[in-house]
Amino acid sequence: MHRWLRLAASHSDIVLPTFADEKQHFCDQDAECCARRFMALGVKEVLVKNGAEPAYAFTPDFAGEVAAVAGIAATDPTGVGDCFNWVYLYSRLRARSVRESLNTAHRVASILVQRPGALLQHDLVRVALKVE
Numbered sequence: 530m531h532r533w534l535r536l537a538a539s540h541s542d543i544v545l546p547t548f549a550d551e552k553q554h555f556c557d558q559d560a561e562c563c564a565r566r567f568m569a570l571g572v573k574e575v576l577v578k579n580g581a582e583p584a585y586a587f588t589p590d591f592a593g594e595v596a597a598v599a600g601i602a603a604t605d606p607t608g609v610g611d612c613f614n615w616v617y618l619y620s621r622l623r624a625r626s627v628r629e630s631l632n633t634a635h636r637v638a639s640i641l642v643q644r645p646g647a648l649l650q651h652d653l654v655r656v657a658l659k660v661e
Contacts, residue, residue, distance in 0.1 A: 530554065538567050543574040543621070545614045548585075551577070560585035560594075574621075576631070578613055584635070586627045595631035598639035605645045613638040 531554070538544050544567050548560050557563040560577040564587035567575045577585040581601065583594035616637045620630035 535570060538572055539570045541572055543576070543618070544572050545576045545578060545617065547610055548577050548579040548582075561587070574627075576617060576627075578610060584631055586631060588627055591627040595628055595635070597635045601639045601642060603642045606642055607646065609638050609642045612641050 546563060546567070548557070548563055551557045551563045551566075555563070555566065557566065560579055560583075563577045564575040564585055568587055574588045575586070577587075579585065579597075581597050581603070583596045585594050586592070613634045617630050617634040620633045621627070625633070
C-alpha cells in the first residue's frame with residue numbers, strides 16, 4: 530500500500546489525505562508532518578483532513594490550519610470526507626482561495642454530518658456553496 534500510494538501521489542497535483550488514516554499507516558506525528566511527506570513527493574497542494582479538528586493545507590501560497598465549524602453534533606459521518614473533498618475541489622476549480630475553499634468544505638461537511646445518510650439535498654448544497 531505504501532508503495533502504490535507514494536506512486537499515485539508522485540503523479541498528483543492535489544492530494545486530500547485523512548490524518549487518522551495517515552497516522553495509522555505512516556506514523557505521521559501531526560498533520561503538518563503528513564503534508565510535508567506528500568510535498569516531498571512533488572505534490573503541489575496537500576489538504577490534510579482531520580474530522581472535527583482543523584484541516585491543514587500546504588500549498589505554494591498557503592500553509593496553515595483552517596478550523597472546522599464548531600459545536601456540531603455529529604449524527605452520521607457516512608460520506609462526509611468524500612463530500613468535503615468534492616466541495617474543496619469544486620471551490621478550487623472556481624479559483625477560490627485555499628482558505629475560502631476550506632471554509633466552504635467545512636461548512637458543507639458540517640451540514641452533512643448532522644443528517645442520516647450520505648447525501649445532501651440539492652438545495653442545501655446550492656445554499657452552502659452559494660451557487661445560483
